[in-house]
Amino acid sequence: MSKASFEVIPHLKKKTIYAMLQQGSRIDGRKLTEYRQIAIEAGIVERANGSALVKLGNTMVIAGIKAGIGAPFPDTPDAGALMVNVEFVPFASPTFEPGPPDENAIEVARVVDRGLRSTGAVNLEKLCIVPGKHVWVLWCDIYVLNHDGNLIDASALAALTALLNTKLPKVTVEGGEVKIDERTLEPLPVEHYPVTVTMAKIGDHIVVDPCLDEELVMDARLSIAVNEEGKVCAIQKGLGGYFTIEEVHKAIDMAVQVSNELRNKIFEAIKKVGT
Amino acid sequence: MSKASFEVIPHLKKKTIYAMLQQGSRIDGRKLTEYRQIAIEAGIVERANGSALVKLGNTMVIAGIKAGIGAPFPDTPDAGALMVNVEFVPFASPTFEPGPPDENAIEVARVVDRGLRSTGAVNLEKLCIVPGKHVWVLWCDIYVLNHDGNLIDASALAALTALLNTKLPKVTVEGGEVKIDERTLEPLPVEHYPVTVTMAKIGDHIVVDPCLDEELVMDARLSIAVNEEGKVCAIQKGLGGYFTIEEVHKAIDMAVQVSNELRNKIFEAIKKVGT
Amino acid sequence: MSKASFEVIPHLKKKTIYAMLQQGSRIDGRKLTEYRQIAIEAGIVERANGSALVKLGNTMVIAGIKAGIGAPFPDTPDAGALMVNVEFVPFASPTFEPGPPDENAIEVARVVDRGLRSTGAVNLEKLCIVPGKHVWVLWCDIYVLNHDGNLIDASALAALTALLNTKLPKVTVEGGEVKIDERTLEPLPVEHYPVTVTMAKIGDHIVVDPCLDEELVMDARLSIAVNEEGKVCAIQKGLGGYFTIEEVHKAIDMAVQVSNELRNKIFEAIKKVGT
Amino acid sequence: MKKSPPVPLITPDGKRCDGRAFDELRPIELEVGVLKNADGSAMIRQGKNIIVAAVYGPRELHPKHLALPDRAVLRCRYHMAPFSVYGERKSPAPTRREIELSKVIREALEPAIFLELFPRCAIDVYIEVLQADGGTRCASIVAASLALADAGIPLRDLVAAVAVGKVQGHIVLDINHLEDEYGEGDMPVAMMPTRGVITLFQADGVWTPDEIKYALELARKGIMKIYELQKEALRKKYEKVIEEVEVGV
């Protein structure tokens, strides 16, 4: 249980959210299927191999990629590794506490990871340098800077943008030794573009991209990762409520529809930094 | 201090236990030197190299052996390794708490380990594959599923049975490389058969195999590991009471006597699964 | 925040300290620039490669050096390593708590380390055995046994004395293999002699070597490490008070002056054990 | 990137690697009340899965500032024994996977429990996987749900669960370890069967919306069968208790 879930929302605001939904509108004036304004900036941290800052309304997350050369996992000797880590720093919300990632941060990381992995976003086989010995190991660290709801989508956007922004130095193998040419940079082989669309169930209503106020009253959450072919590549239901089968199908349709908009925002951000 | 030791026992029950002991009988109808009913089942977890489920009355523990190939300890380059780990999962008692093993679980693990190690139950030298480089490393993990007293004896029984149930794939060394033949399984070289007999001192009485009610009133505990030759191979006094020298000698005689019965239960369980 | 900083000092004692300082004297009778009695004993732990026990009045710390052969840090392949660790064991004060070093212990360790490192006290390059592969790794563990103030200076004294007391077995390299000759011991290459002088600011007064009573009322702390040439090789201001620029310069002059006295105590202790 | 499976996942005659049809469950054994100390408990064997669930509560919650004024706090710990897995020993420390699964299992059970009846209390669900064979989170939910019932905690419905999967293009019911490891997709689903609502829903792999529709329907059918087994197991326990009471055991 995160403390966030216990956060108190004034009774009046809760009633307002419900009443407005009944009228087809939301507390911040959006339509039920409307996403908040998205701002994505790629490449803001030069020390990282790739990076991105994402704002969804007032939600703000930053992702940075660090690449290093390491040993492959024993069961995938021919493939590089990608690790996703999400930190909810106390910085970002009065309800976050210092310490290692809690179950909420771990869930976000694993959902982001699942979307990237299922659809093969990064071609990990191309990150193998010497099979069984040396591969590229990528760390994708996502920091939440301000929490105003829907951290899953913001994190997924930041992760994919940062990966698209990533460049690796060229490596060659001579006599078993790996040589790194720091001056010749090559883009990371990103081949698919999954984005995640999260919906909240509040009473009988399903809204896209919940803000924090909505998260504090929602009954359940459904996150759907969609790739560039409109196929679903990860699903995660959250919280102690339920969905009917019809609601699930409706939500999936909604996610597929919204996903293009999100993906385009990423492409625009990448275009801006010229990669 | 385990919380268990603070568990409250109704005053009346305490008086009953004392009164009955005065009459030579126990709260659960046993005689002072009588062990509870023992049920041992070997080989219940196929994923493990060896396993055993032990019930002492309502006490229930499971042990599983996982074998892997690793480096030897620097001071014993010619020998495999055996590690015993005991977990008191919250599962097993309302007083157990989640987290790494506390001093009580560590004590049980170390006493079980001491009995096995002192008498050379597993011939660790036969687990050496390439001296100084590759040896078999055995993990014996013991999980308490239900705690009704005397976890030391139950754990020792489970550990030895699981070891006797353990089979290792055949390994050969070719040109410095270790090859594992998963289809040819060989029994673990178990050469001695220590079992542990625990006695509780309650007032002036010494009883064998205390149940939880008795543990909650006992003054001190004495655990004696005995091998198949009737020799003592580990001793552990526990709790903040004391024993007279006479009591110790009486307890040792008792342990030597009872140990055969326990050992036979193990042999029967092993015979049943045909190893 | 260490609990120590919250320790209550009787109001009366606080007033006394201030009043005496106004008169140019201190609660324990010392002058403002007077150090407490120093007793240093080198070589008291034979199991260690070097060791020292230091008493500053009632403050008592022990340092032990353990040397082992390990890999160098990747960025200094030609140099050995020196690690300084300080533990405030509950042993030493009613306000110390068990557990890994807190911010106070870490600060002491890092200040001691900084002094040694800045002035190149130990010639780490001479501790390289095979560049990039095998180097001497030194652990300097400092245990506080009794806390009566000024743990930084006591720890720095103990560390340098223990290093001067350290002998390493002779190593030779034959065919890439490192051979250790435990019978031929050689002194550690210690080439500089930094000592640290700590001053406390209490009101407008600056006193050298504060005792615990003084630490409980001090506003700020300034520690200055000085090498044998009278040069400053580490500075650390501590606590939530401040210093004027004039106070800083005065403190530095004071430290340079006192440092010789401390260094001589170390040399005497080393001479006594004949190294 | 996934290596090829040690045996064919789909045989030429359209069966799965363990001989099952695409819509066939593995054999399932359920036993209620297997532990003495827990307030409720249950064991499930499904394929080679062996999982035990224990429930303690409703009971006082420590530390008290975590208590809720209007309902019980449900806590859940899903844990795999070090010897329960294929290959190397698993460290007993909780992995990120175990932490996530503890969360989704808790959230799958929560809608079924009348938590509002026990303000300020805790209900603790402990799950130990003794042997893992694919689909452990779903099997855990099946057992945990029975353990809650065994503890006498008022439930809106049982929760039943099963994982469907995508194996060489086929949507199959109740995937086993090999299908999980080498298949293309995994979709664990939990439902409150009498209400037909979904309380756990996850997926990896790539699915078209139509495939998801088909998979969910397949899951629903499997869940209804498991639900019957759950009720049967509770009846058996109840009859045993009645019997014991009647013969005075």
Next chain:
Amino acid sequence: MKKSPPVPLITPDGKRCDGRAFDELRPIELEVGVLKNADGSAMIRQGKNIIVAAVYGPRELHPKHLALPDRAVLRCRYHMAPFSVYGERKSPAPTRREIELSKVIREALEPAIFLELFPRCAIDVYIEVLQADGGTRCASIVAASLALADAGIPLRDLVAAVAVGKVQGHIVLDINHLEDEYGEGDMPVAMMPTRGVITLFQADGVWTPDEIKYALELARKGIMKIYELQKEALRKKYEKVIEEVEVGV
């Protein structure tokens, strides 16, 4: 033992590796109020440093036994993001260095805050280094001080800070990453500028007392310039707020 730098630290014409004069600050950008949830926040860009500071409080302190009856407890966490550093990823777990820096930064800020106005409360200062380029502790103090002001916490003075260094025998102002890594000495200094008193003072490297005198004076001059930038940044935020109020945003 330090390897030689990849570029000359001092060029033949008496400039530093990034073209600066010995007594020249790097370009500094300060922005106040960059985060919505925090009670106060500020971002600093100094060279390639990117650092954000957030302040929460005064607020209730948990656990309560740590509260002080006569003043607020100031808490501080300096942390570097894993991707903020040169070379390998930094583990997100706090290092000994980060623990020490959290302490000295707290102690540098403490003299400037009227803690006695908020007995039993906590004031939390969180600092995240997003990109590190030398002198991060000083830059963190500059940002944290602005975040405290932005949170409306009564201050005796702002705190400004800068690191001077010793590079090939020269005392230089505001050292960058290369000068920190390959230079001979680092001396971070923080002051309350209007009072001219020192609240953070550290050094490594070997310094004569005269060099320290010179270095401190150089630091003081840099700090006075940074102080002007701080005031300017607060003014900008204040004007923006006024503007927003006037146009009714």
Next chain:
Amino acid sequence: MKKSPPVPLITPDGKRCDGRAFDELRPIELEVGVLKNADGSAMIRQGKNIIVAAVYGPRELHPKHLALPDRAVLRCRYHMAPFSVYGERKSPAPTRREIELSKVIREALEPAIFLELFPRCAIDVYIEVLQADGGTRCASIVAASLALADAGIPLRDLVAAVAVGKVQGHIVLDINHLEDEYGEGDMPVAMMPTRGVITLFQADGVWTPDEIKYALELARKGIMKIYELQKEALRKKYEKVIEEVEVGV
């Protein structure tokens, strides 16, 4: 599996590797009151063992819910300094061995203390092994017992302890590091000497019941000698205090 010892453990003339007879203790030095802050303290040197014990209490216990209404809680921490051991540095984090020894040492001391006189309190015993030479748990008990007495805590009796061992078939008193490392068995025993009862009793190695009988009797004799040394050390401290009082120190 144990390697052969670097020196013969038993010499041809029937002596042990350090020249002692089978039933001979090592030289023991005891000093009471060696630390200023602790309420009681003592140091023991036995062979090359150097161990210091400190006692704090009876004092308030935190957190309070661990307090007992009818007696004090005794807590004990046995710890080895990183440099105290042969060979490699020991990590300062408590090992499983140290956790077990902390427990058995606590249980060895407990019967001797009138804990019931201090309800709701804690008595803390801290033991630091500065140099280890075999038999440290027994030496720790000897020192801790003196530290308790030094702290003025009412005791039923002192606790004295010694380890007997089995070395090349011989039962010997007070084994040293080499005998512990290369011998066949170790049997640490603690007793309340005037009552003749056993408060710590452990063993590894293989022993016949008769060997145990002999070993226990040997231990008892050693313990009685150590008990005399303990009383002597307390007397010395007491006399010193008297003296100090008389001369007005």
